[in-house]
Amino acid sequence: MHMLSTALLALRSLSAGIWVIVALVVVSFVALSFSSRERTASLEMWMFSPEHLAMYDPVLEDREAADELDLHVSLMSIAALKSRMMSGFFGGLDTADLIEVERATVGQAFMGPVDAIGFRDLTSRLRDEGLLDTFNPPSLSPWSVDGRVFGLPHDVHPVMLAYRADLVEAAGIDLQQATTWQEFFALLQPVMTDADGDGKPDRYALSMWVTQQDNIELLLMQGGGALFAADGSPTVDSARNAALLAEIVSWCAGPNRVVTDVDEFSAAGHQDRINGVAIAYLCPDWMCSVWRMHVPQIGGKMKLMPLPAFEPGGRRTSVRGGTMLGFPRTSKNFDRAWEIAMLLYNSPEIARTLYKEVDIITPVQSLWSDPVYDEPDPFFMGQAKGRMFIELAPDVPVRTSSPYNQNAVLEFRDAAVNLLNWANTNGVDEPDALREQAQQLLHIAQKNVARQMARNVFTGVE
Amino acid sequence: MSQPRFRIRILALHAFLLGLALLVLVPFTWMFIASLKSQEDFFSGMFFPPGDGAFGIAWDKLTWGNYKELFNLGFERAFLNSVFYSSTSAVFATLFAAATGYVLAKIDFRGRKFLTVLVLSALVIPPTLLIAPSYELLYRLGMLDTAWGLLLPTLSPTFGAFLFRQAVKQSVPDELLEAARIDGCSELSIFFVVVLPLVRPMIGAFMLITFLGMWNNFISPQIVLQSEAKQPLSVAIAQLRGVYRTDYGLLMAATVVSVAPVALLFLMLQKQFISGLTSGAVKG
CATH class of the missing domain: 3.40.190.10 (Periplasmic binding protein-like II)
Structure with missing residues (x-):
């Protein structure tokens, strides 16, 4: 007791600021003790x-x-x-x-x-x-x-292709005929004109870019590619992945590219959508409500169709x-x-x-x-959108649950960006000519993913 | 130098300093105004939302709604937690650091040199390196998600011990300690009655440094604390960020709530803070 009083006596010379902090200890402790928020619900x-x-x-x-x-x-x-x-x-x-x-x-x-x-x-x-x-x-x-x-x-999230039917139909094109990506891009060539004479098309066929990893992943899955095998080992550099990477990057490469980067969630991207900068979009079911809320201006101008396949008879949907x-x-x-x-x-x-x-x-x-x-949706010109998504639902690709999927997707995206740079530098935009370089870049991506996985003592891979 | 020319120089200097002060205030002003904007108006103008009111500003669009929303989200709890963690850590870390510094500076015992070197060498270990072992230790002690788990590692800072060791060496003469011992003072009494008052400037400075350190600490509470009811402001604010959508007005309101009290505290303790940092600087 004597010690305490001596200490207090000595400490009284301390400044008011220090005492404020000491007071805060007491006040906050008391306040917290009385405002305990323990879990009460069962x-x-x-x-x-x-x-x-x-x-x-x-x-x-x-x-x-x-x-x-x-x-x-x-x-x-x-x-x-x-x-x-x-x-x-x-x-x-x-x-x-x-x-x-x-x-x-x-x-x-x-x-x-x-x-x-x-x-x-x-x-x-x-x-x-x-x-x-x-x-x-x-x-x-x-x-x-x-x-x-x-x-x-909670959901299925199948993906369809949503396109500006008003622009396409005004050009006399029946886009629903397109069953493959090749046919799709060929059909839309007449719409990709350069009316303002700036040397670039005023509209592009599809909104997709190598930096959009979610869209890259869904296209990869649609084409039968996979970043992991069923046993969880990485398959980033498989021949199928390389072929798909070369195909996707060829859409973005060269002066005759057919895709453009319309941002998915920003105001600038929504304005591009209104202006019809891209004709078509990769559209999971949940994206419909994003557009309904943020870009009502395109309501009544859009139509949906199954994704064109990479090969005739191939998968017509994906998942995101x-x-x-x-x-x-x-x-x-x-x-x-x-x-x-x-x-x-x-x-x-x-x-x-x-x-x-x-x-x-x-x-x-x-x-x-x-x-x-089955109800017609006015946003999509009266199409029974729900039924269309449901018809594709059983065909959505099986996905991996690997904890390294995000790493692999980012590595794959980086390979896509590097391949595009290589393609533009070397003036190459044919998928076959890109394939070897794609394979090499994916080898690097595979090594990077494997290195990350090797750090996990439970799932280490060589 | 003549009086009018001196005054003009002083005025010019003050005008220059005022300009700099205003420059420093710009981000804080922006933050405060942004905290009064709704999500819809957030990007509508650099500072104020444009409109038909005075100075072309839509005054009616400024709202306290974000602050109300903060309290609906239970931010007062996070605020209280921050105050508790910071003040407790500041008071006890200062006390223990001062005691350690005093012992290392003035008490003769076997192994003192070794202990001092040990404390010094601990200073060179980056705190980031200690995250994983600290987590493991707290896990084994069953102290995860407890206030003690967060506070205990902060209570004996090596930096503080070394700082106080130097302060005691410079400010407390051995003769004074000898005189106290001859008068029958115990070691504990000497510490409280003689040593602490003499290192008063360092106490204020170190308390403020520790308080701010804990107030702004994000990594440790993020790792150690899991329950919402125990999280401090730094973590609660970070958790307001959404992946697909962030309410920036709300985020700015939370940041104002986080910045204002420490700014006030600094204003209260600034004299001590500055004198503590410069103590010994002019000793000959």
Whole structure:
């Protein structure tokens, strides 16, 4: 006691600023002690999409009123969700009972041995309840590791080609005839004119560029390329990938290039879309709602068609993006969480709202008979857009769940950028002439991906 | 030099300094005005949204809505956390660093030289290198996602220990310590009654440095803390950024809330801060 009083006596000579900091310790400690925000609901759900939450809210409220469902939903940014989820998994800490997570975010969670993945293995539960076959089969692939399913798919996200039908039809072209990319570009040649005489076409056939890694990846998958084998080993430098890379880059190369870079989400890109700088766009189902919201000016001028294939008879669609609902192993009430998941992911009402509000089709095949998908969409000149996407859904490519997919996609994109530079420097724009250089660049990309993977003690590759 | 010419020089100098001060204030002004803009108007003008009001500004489009939204998001909790972590770390790190510095400077014991070299050599290890081992240690101690897990590693900073060692060496004469011992003062009393008051400028300066360091610390809380209720402002602000969409007005409001208190604190402690940093600079 004497010591304390002596110390206080001596410290009284310290400045007011120092005492303010000391006071802050006491005040903040007391305030935090009294404003403790501990988890009170019996179930916790984390999600990143306000649009999804708006759809779930009415259903959850009904349920809460009916049987006292005690669920707390936390809406957070994707970055926040990723960092909290991963630190929870790494540190063995409590997370949530349900987590809705996007494909680009979930990869890291699949790193390491399958038995140590932070999400619960749902395979046997899905099989026991006869649910495994209810989902569109390829839509389970991004959430599956070694044949085990770790998440319920929220969507399918098939890709079609959306084009400015007003411009195309005014030129007397029937673009729906195009079944291959070659035919597509040939048909649109008459529209790619240089009316203003600046030496460049006023319009390009397609919006796509080597820097748009998401579009590059979807084209690669459409053409049957793959960055990883089924066992998770990298296949970046496969002959098929090299052929596709050469083909895609040839669209961008030389004075007669047929594609242009219209930004997908910026105001400048939307203005280009209105001006018809590109005739056609790679369009996953969710993109329709982005356009509806941000570029209503092109409504009633667009039409959809299946993607032209790389070869006759080839795949006419691809896939981009995706969300899953997972159940962390730390969930204390899995059965209750499962009930909520079934309510949200198997509900015809939510599936209908999902389509009506954000144009996304459900992966639950039994719900595809809903007439809402047959309704004509005025934005796309009365086409039954939902049905068109559904018809392509079973054919979307199977995707990898490799935690290194993002690395591989970026390496592939870099190879595409380098190949384009090489093509322009050497005046080469034929796919066959680009193939050898493409192969060499992909060898480098393969090495880079393998080096990253080798750092993982669980999945190291030579 | 004649009086009027001297005044003109002083005036010119002040005008120049005022210009520089205004230049420094530009980004802060921009940030504050941006925090009053809605998402729709954010890019509509460099500073103010253009409109038909006075000076061609749409005054009616400026809103406190972003600040209200911050509190709807529970930012007051993150603010309190930041205040707690920063002030606790500042007070205790200063106390422990001062005690360590005093011991290394004035107490004779076996291995003192070795310990001093050890403290010095710890200074050359980049903090980034310690992230992984610290995480592993906290994991094994079961201290992840706890306030202690964040605070404990900051409580005995090597930089602070060395700083106080130098301050004690320069400001505390051995004769004074001997006199205190002859008068029957215990070592602890000597530390509190004799040493601390003599290194007062360094206490203010170091406290401020530690407070600011913890306030702006992003990496450690991002790694150690997982629960939303425990996160400080730095992490909460970073988490406002979306992948596909970011509400910049909200982000700027959060940044204002984060910057204003430390600016105020610096104004309060600036004398100590400057005297602490320059103490010993003119000693002959």
